[in-house]
Amino acid sequence: MTTTIKLSAKLKGGVADIKSLMLHPMETGSRTDPDTGNIIPTHHITQLVFTNNGKEIMVANFSTAVSKNPFFGFSFEGGKAGDTVKARWVDNNGETDELETQLV
Amino acid sequence: MNNTRRMILKGGLALLVLASLPRTIMAAVWPKKIFSSTTASEALKSLLGTDATTPSDRINLKVPEIAENGAVVPVSIDTSLENVESISIVVKNNPRPMAATFEIPPGTLPKIASRIKMGETSDVMAVIKTSNGIYSATSEVKVTIGGCGG
Numbered sequence: 001m002t003t004t005i006k007l008s009a010k011l012k013g014g015v016a017d018i019k020s021l022m023l024h025p026m027e028t029g030s031r032t033d034p035d036t037g038n039i040i041p042t043h044h045i046t047q048l049v050f051t052n053n054g055k056e057i058m059v060a061n062f063s064t065a066v067s068k069n070p071f072f073g074f075s076f077e078g079g080k081a082g083d084t085v086k087a088r089w090v091d092n093n094g095e096t097d098e099l100e101t102q103l104v
Numbered sequence: 105m106n107n108t109r110r111m112i113l114k115g116g117l118a119l120l121v122l123a124s125l126p127r128t129i130m131a132a133v134w135p136k137k138i139f140s141s142t143t144a145s146e147a148l149k150s151l152l153g154t155d156a157t158t159p160s161d162r163i164n165l166k167v168p169e170i171a172e173n174g175a176v177v178p179v180s181i182d183t184s185l186e187n188v189e190s191i192s193i194v195v196k197n198n199p200r201p202m203a204a205t206f207e208i209p210p211g212t213l214p215k216i217a218s219r220i221k222m223g224e225t226s227d228v229m230a231v232i233k234t235s236n237g238i239y240s241a242t243s244e245v246k247v248t249i250g251g252c253g254g
Binding site: 046056057058060061062064067071072073074075090 | 134204206209219221
């Protein structure tokens with residue numbers, strides 16, 4: 001299965017900068033389908049969790065007000081080259097995806 | 105080995121595996137209530153127990169002055185405040201003001217960047233909870249075309 005996540009983890013002077021981009025419609029549940037006239041149900045990432053070598057380093061809780069195809073960036077200390085950074089998202093339908101990358 | 109013994113052993117093993125699962129697989133529960141709050145005050149009280157925040161110039165809230173497209177408004181927040189526990193983005197005039205909230209464990213910098221939807225021109229507030237209290241910084245974003253769709 002192709003991944004929905006783009007993840008970059010780069011060390012800069014002792015700080016690891018993480019950038020992630022996720023493919024997801026982030027439907028608010030208030031849009032109407034122009035063809036059918038039906039409300040498009042809400043469908044959005046609810047939570048995005050990052051770990052470094054298994055240790056939780058960020059938990060992002062999203063509402064429907066986060067933009068479609070969410071971008072999220074943050075930074076942490078104490079990472080070393082070769083560490084495994086993992087991003088995992090869950091949405092309100094119970095769908096999920098995750099991706100790992102090495103800290104460089 | 106008889107079947108009952110086998111079942112008990114298997115069950116015991118399963119329990120052991122479950123108990124030793126890294127904490128990360130069971131992430132914090134998504135705070136549904138704060139995201140369905142219809143006022144900023146209600147959302148903050150739900151999340152932090154209070155809607156009282158101390159404005160702080162040690163919070164750097166970066167948002168555009170004018171957002172042509174309310175569906176994609178970049179927001180970045182960082183701060184020199186210490187012992188930050190969480191950072192939240194509140195869009196006062198959105199139908200549900202709490203846009204996102206981030207849990208910052210020790211070792212992670214109090215700094216985030218994301219993109220949010222804004223329905224109309226509104227104050228955007230960064231709310232930062234530290235071990236010393238709750239602080240905020242507010243900036244108005246003028247929205248040309250609302251981003252909630254419909």
